[in-house]
Amino acid sequence: MSASSVLLIYTGGTIGMLADPRTGTLRPMDLSHLEEQVPELERIQVQLGTIAFEQPIDSSDMRPADWLRIAAIIGKNYERYDGFVVLHGSDTMAYTASALSFLLENLNKPVIFTGSQLPIGMIRTDAKENLITAIEIAAAKDEEGQAMVPEVAIYFEYRLMRGNRTVKVHAERFEAFRSPNWPALAEAGVHLRYDRASILPHRNGGLKVHGAMDDRVAVIPLYPGIRAAWVEQALALPDLRAVVLSTFGSGNGPTDKAFLSVLRAARERGLLLMNVTQCVGGRVEQGRYVTSQAFEAMGMVSGHDLTTEACVTKLMFLLAQEQATEEVARRMATPICGEFTLA
Numbered sequence: 001m002s003a004s005s006v007l008l009i010y011t012g013g014t015i016g017m018l019a020d021p022r023t024g025t026l027r028p029m030d031l032s033h034l035e036e037q038v039p040e041l042e043r044i045q046v047q048l049g050t051i052a053f054e055q056p057i058d059s060s061d062m063r064p065a066d067w068l069r070i071a072a073i074i075g076k077n078y079e080r081y082d083g084f085v086v087l088h089g090s091d092t093m094a095y096t097a098s099a100l101s102f103l104l105e106n107l108n109k110p111v112i113f114t115g116s117q118l119p120i121g122m123i124r125t126d127a128k129e130n131l132i133t134a135i136e137i138a139a140a141k142d143e144e145g146q147a148m149v150p151e152v153a154i155y156f157e158y159r160l161m162r163g164n165r166t167v168k169v170h171a172e173r174f175e176a177f178r179s180p181n182w183p184a185l186a187e188a189g190v191h192l193r194y195d196r197a198s199i200l201p202h203r204n205g206g207l208k209v210h211g212a213m214d215d216r217v218a219v220i221p222l223y224p225g226i227r228a229a230w231v232e233q234a235l236a237l238p239d240l241r242a243v244v245l246s247t248f249g250s251g252n253g254p255t256d257k258a259f260l261s262v263l264r265a266a267r268e269r270g271l272l273l274m275n276v277t278q279c280v281g282g283r284v285e286q287g288r289y290v291t292s293q294a295f296e297a298m299g300m301v302s303g304h305d306l307t308t309e310a311c312v313t314k315l316m317f318l319l320a321q322e323q324a325t326e327e328v329a330r331r332m333a334t335p336i337c338g339e340f341t342l343a
């Protein structure tokens, strides 16, 4: 069997930065130095191609247009490679991975995101292991010669997680990501162990790369004492189409009349309201407590066990396709690519 081929797409982030010897400030390095930093790459049995953003960016500067750019690069190179590794800053990696899971319809090859907490040139770096194992996963095939992981995933610190289930939970630890509501797709120890039952099945029909996102989406985190008048201002933004309400516990919020009537009025004007829990794990159960019954009654859409990252990017994806907000509401209630589970 010939060696698998993997395209490495470098977008920026700490993994590819070098510390300025004088000031210590981190700046992006040229991808051509990657093999100098990781000589092990020469020994991997994988044909590597590389492509880099002209201006590598810190992932805090990622915008929906950049997600589309990454999707287009994968679309253009889809037939030439067996898998893809996207090097990306960890800060917003869960958003980009979620967005890509929707933009790459019918994906049947691995798209593995990785990055690191320390730059690749540093002695204690976590980058080398992340990069080498991500490449190995992107190249892995099953007994039938099909991709082992035909979906968008994040590999970080010995764990492979579904991209649209993942959240960044730590600013310093190497173990920076978690997938609270879905099992790891693989664990890397002495062996790379795949949990096949948790990986999406293979898809036929050919890849379709979508080319638009509608960013008229806002997130409002609830907190005790939140003022109805402020929420009213936010919901009155002229071109807003959808709002993710980041709610307490299993989808709860204040029963304050003024607060609820502001939400109800927005809903009646046609704004789509999503209920996503601000807890790291677990799910929304709208109507379970009195404090979420009004949400249910006004037609707020339950986010079930969606992450905020997956909810925001799915909204942007669907709003770009549908003029009718109610059609988006309907499609938000059905999983597209394993991003949530109905109870």
Ligand code: ASP
Binding pocket: 012, 013, 014, 015, 057, 058, 059, 060, 088, 089, 090, 091, 092, 115, 116, 117
């Ligand atoms: N600020 C960096 C970024 O997200 C952090 C990292 O790469 O992990 O681009």
